[in-house]
Amino acid sequence: xxxxxxxxxxxxxxxxxxxxxxxxxxxxxxxxxxxxxxxxxxxxxxxxxxxxxxxxxxxxxxxxxxxxxxxxxxxxxxxxxxxxxxxxxxxxxxxxxxxxxxxxxxxxxxxxxxxxxxxxxxxxxxxxxxxxxxxxxxxxxxxxxxxxxxxxxxxxxxxxxxxxxxxxxxxxxxxxxxxxxxxxxxxxxxxxxxxxxxxxxxxxxxxxxxxx
Amino acid sequence: xxxxxxxxxxxxxxxxxxxxxxxxxxxxxxxxxxxxxxxxxxxxxxxxxxxxxxxxxxxxxxxxxxxxxxxxxxxxxxxxxxxxxxxxxxxxxxxxxxxxxxxxxxxxxxxxxxxxxxxxxxxxxxxxxxxxxxxxxxxxxxxxxxxxxxxxxxxxxxxxxxxxxxxxxxxxxxxxxxxxxxxxxxxxxxxxxxxxxxxxxxxxxxxxxxxx
Numbered sequence: 485x486x487x488x489x490x491x492x493x494x495x496x497x498x499x500x501x502x503x504x505x506x507x508x509x510x511x512x513x514x515x516x517x518x519x520x521x522x523x524x525x526x527x528x529x530x531x532x533x534x535x536x537x538x539x540x541x542x543x544x545x546x547x548x549x550x551x552x553x554x555x556x557x558x559x560x561x562x563x564x565x566x567x568x569x570x571x572x573x574x575x576x577x578x579x580x581x582x583x584x585x586x587x588x589x590x591x592x593x594x595x596x597x598x599x600x601x602x603x604x605x606x607x608x609x610x611x612x613x614x615x616x617x618x619x620x621x622x623x624x625x626x627x628x629x630x631x632x633x634x635x636x637x638x639x640x641x642x643x644x645x646x647x648x649x650x651x652x653x654x655x656x657x658x659x660x661x662x663x664x665x666x667x668x669x670x671x672x673x674x675x676x677x678x679x680x681x682x683x684x685x686x687x688x689x690x691x692x693x694x695x696x
Numbered sequence: 697x698x699x700x701x702x703x704x705x706x707x708x709x710x711x712x713x714x715x716x717x718x719x720x721x722x723x724x725x726x727x728x729x730x731x732x733x734x735x736x737x738x739x740x741x742x743x744x745x746x747x748x749x750x751x752x753x754x755x756x757x758x759x760x761x762x763x764x765x766x767x768x769x770x771x772x773x774x775x776x777x778x779x780x781x782x783x784x785x786x787x788x789x790x791x792x793x794x795x796x797x798x799x800x801x802x803x804x805x806x807x808x809x810x811x812x813x814x815x816x817x818x819x820x821x822x823x824x825x826x827x828x829x830x831x832x833x834x835x836x837x838x839x840x841x842x843x844x845x846x847x848x849x850x851x852x853x854x855x856x857x858x859x860x861x862x863x864x865x866x867x868x869x870x871x872x873x874x875x876x877x878x879x880x881x882x883x884x885x886x887x888x889x890x891x892x893x894x895x896x897x898x899x900x901x902x903x904x905x906x907x908x
C-alpha cells in the first residue's frame with residue numbers, strides 16, 4: 485500500500501513517446517485547448533474530440549498523448565495523482581474492509597509531499613472558488629463514483645459515496661489544511677482506527693434514512 | 697430550535713448604546729485596532745487590554761462596546777453568529793442526544809441566509825488562506841471547545857472535539873460549499889439521521905484508539 489499509481493496507466497504513453505521536435509509543442513497546444521474546453525464546456529460536456537477540435541488537431545493525436553478524458557483532465561489541471569487511482573486498489577478490497585482500506589490509502593497517499601502540495605491546492609480551489617468547484621466536481625464524482633459506487637447497492641450508492649466524501653474531505657481539511665490538533669499530529673494508524681468505522685458505516689451500514 | 701442567538705448576549709450592549717456623536721467613530725477605531733491586533737498577535741495572545749492600547753483608548757471603553765474577546769473578534773471579522781453560540785444550546789443536551797442536537801443546530805443555523813453567506817466566506821478563508829486559518833483556528837477551538845469539551849471526559853475531550861469538527865466541516869463543505877449531490881438536496885431530517893450517529897460516536901463512543 486505504498487505505491488498508489490497503478491500499472492494500468494502507462495505513463496510512457498502520455499508523455500511524448502515520439503521524440504520529434506514538435507511533440508512538446510503539440511502536447512502543450514492540446515493542454516491549452518483542454519484547459520479552455522474544460523472550463524467553458526465543463527468536465528462532463530468536454531470530450532477528447534471537442535478538445536481536438538479546439539486545438540485544431542486530429543482526435544487521434546489527442547488519443548495518442550492522453551489515455552482518456554480523465555487523464556487529459558489530470559494533466560491539464562496538473563493533478564499529480566488521479567484521485568480515482570488513489571482509491572482504485574482500496575475499491576477492490578472486500579466490502580466489509582473497504583472503510584479501512586480507503587482511509588489507509590488516503591493517508592498513505594497524503595504522505596507523498598508532491599501529492600500533498602498539489603492536492604491541498606486542488607481542495608483549496610474546490611472550496612474557495614465556485615468556478616473551480618464546477619469544473620472539478622463532475623470529474624471527482626465520475627472518478628470516485630465509477631470505482632466505489634459500482635461496489636455498492638445501486639439504489640443507495642450515490643448518497644453513500646457522498647457521505648464518504650463528506651468525511652474524507654472533512655478529515656483532509658481538519659488534519660492537513662487547517663491543522664486542527666490533536667488530529668493533525670496523530671499517527672496514521674490512530675486516525676484509521678478512529679475514522680475508518682465512519683467510512684465503513686456510510687459504505688455498508690444500515691442507513692434507513694436512505695429508504696425514505 | 698429555530699433561534700440560535702441566545703438571550704445572554706445582549707446585542708444592545710455591543711452596538712453603540714450611548715448615542716453620542718463620537719460613538720460610531722470610537723467603535724470603528726476599536727474595531728480597526730482589533731483587526732490589526734488579532735492578525736498580528738493572534739487570537740490567543742490578543743486581549744481587550746492590548747486592543748485598547750493599540751486603539752489608544754481606555755480598556756473600560758472596549759469593555760463598554762464589546763462583551764468579551766470573542767464578541768470583539770466576531771464583530772471584527774464580521775461573523776454574523778458566533779459559532780460558539782450555535783452550539784451553546786445543543787451543548788446542554790443530554791450527552792447521549794448531543795450528536796443529534798449538534799447536527800440539528802448546525803443545519804438550522806445554515807438555513808439563515810445571512811449566516812450561510814458569511815459562514816461560507818469564513819470557511820473559504822479558513823481553507824484557502826494559512827494566515828486566516830492561523831487567526832480563526834484558536835478562536836474556533838476556544839469557542840467550540842469551551843462548550844463541548846467541558847461535557848466530555850477530560851482525557852479524550854480534545855481528540856473527540858477534533859473528530860466532530862472533521863465531520864462537521866466535511867458536511868458543510870460537501871453539502872453547502874461544493875454542493876455535492878445527493879447530499880446537497882437532501883432534507884435536513886435525512887442528513888441528521890445519516891450524520892448524527894457519526895457525531896455521537898465521536899462524542900461518546902468507545903474509541904480504544906484514544907487510549908494508545
